[in-house]
Amino acid sequence: MSSVKSKTNNLxxxxxxxxxxxxxxxxxxxxxxxxxxxxxxxxxxxxxxFAVDGFQRRTFNYYEVMGIRLSATDYFNNxxxxxxxxxxxxxxxxxxxxxxxxxxxxxxxxxxxxxxTNDTLILIDYLSMANAQGAxxxxxxxxxxxxYAAIMWxxxxxxxxxxxxxxxxxxxxxxxxxxxxxxxxxxxxxxxPKIEDLSKEQLSSLVAQQTKSGTESLYPFLNDLYLKTxxxxxxxxxxxxxxxxxxxxxxxxxxxxxxxxxxxxxxxxLAEEPAKEKASGENESSEDESEK
Numbered sequence: 001m002s003s004v005k006s007k008t009n010n011l012x013x014x015x016x017x018x019x020x021x022x023x024x025x026x027x028x029x030x031x032x033x034x035x036x037x038x039x040x041x042x043x044x045x046x047x048x049x050f051a052v053d054g055f056q057r058r059t060f061n062y063y064e065v066m067g068i069r070l071s072a073t074d075y076f077n078n079x080x081x082x083x084x085x086x087x088x089x090x091x092x093x094x095x096x097x098x099x100x101x102x103x104x105x106x107x108x109x110x111x112x113x114x115x116x117t118n119d120t121l122i123l124i125d126y127l128s129m130a131n132a133q134g135a136x137x138x139x140x141x142x143x144x145x146x147x148y149a150a151i152m153w154x155x156x157x158x159x160x161x162x163x164x165x166x167x168x169x170x171x172x173x174x175x176x177x178x179x180x181x182x183x184x185x186x187x188x189x190x191x192x193p194k195i196e197d198l199s200k201e202q203l204s205s206l207v208a209q210q211t212k213s214g215t216e217s218l219y220p221f222l223n224d225l226y227l228k229t230x231x232x233x234x235x236x237x238x239x240x241x242x243x244x245x246x247x248x249x250x251x252x253x254x255x256x257x258x259x260x261x262x263x264x265x266x267x268x269x270l271a272e273e274p275a276k277e278k279a280s281g282e283n284e285s286s287e288d289e290s291e292k
Contacts, residue, residue, distance in 0.1 A: 047109035048078065050120050052160045054094030055083035055127065058104070082127055082139045091142070091153040119165040123156070126172060136176065144195050145179050146203075147210020151218055162244035170225055171218070178217050179210075223252040230262070239266065 046061040057078040063071045087094035107120035129136045142149035152175045159167045198206065230245030243266045250259045 043111050045111045049104040051099035054087045092157045122165045123168050147207040148214045151214035
């Protein structure tokens with residue numbers, strides 16, 4: 001009788017041990033699944049941003065898990081030498097102020113295997129080009145053609161302000177073609193003195209000639225380009241771009257009743273109150289971030 005009871009107790013103990021082991025294994029499996037889910041949902045985010053004011057650029061990176069930030073966003077200044085030169089020579093507008101959050105345009109965002117880009121990258125690619133890479137060296141071109149650069153870059157910035165980056169290649173290549181036209185009186189051939197060797201009077205004369213030639217060529221070209229783009233945007237029901245393009249056409253043809261009539265079709269926007277001067281702390285990004 002005692003032998004049967006002993007066997008029964010041993011069997012119960014084995015069952016309890018087996019149950020405990022199964023429970024421990026199940027808990028371990030659940031923890032493993034949760035841990036794997038956290039690891040898989042943890043993602044590194046990185047990218048690049050652009051501000052039209054001064055053509056400033058910066059990179060950023062941060063980590064998040066299941067939509068919750070694990071770290072502050074780190075920013076690093078990535079403004080190139082060409083952009084700095086354009087601002088220094090006042091070929092583009094640069095207020096010198098740090099752009100606010102809404103003025104930064106994210107043109108590349110990388111997370112995992114996904115990459116997001118937008119039209120801003122069109123301009124960035126041109127700003128990043130170097131002759132050593134077999135592409136257009138806009139830095140050297142601007143230095144050697146200061147009159148053309150002074151006409152072209154403000155128009156590039158204007159197009160960027162209207163989110164019309166798709167027009168950047170047309171504007172740039174029109175001016176490149178103009179500067180390389182053999183029949184152009186301001187074309188600088190290989191035998192001409194280097195730009196840095198010109199006297200003050202010679203440089204002033206070159207700039208004046210290029211400015212006149214550039215204006216006479218680029219402005220009519222832009223008038224037609226914006227008009228064509230305005231009509232295309234209108235057909236696509238892209239009212240913001242259509243309005244912006246018609247405004248540019250009116251800038252080049254201020255006495256055009258036809259263009260004014262087109263602009264009158266758009267809703268009148270209420271005038272915004274002048275922006276209040278922000279304290280230096282308010283001009284920082286809304287997150288805990290560091291910029292280097």
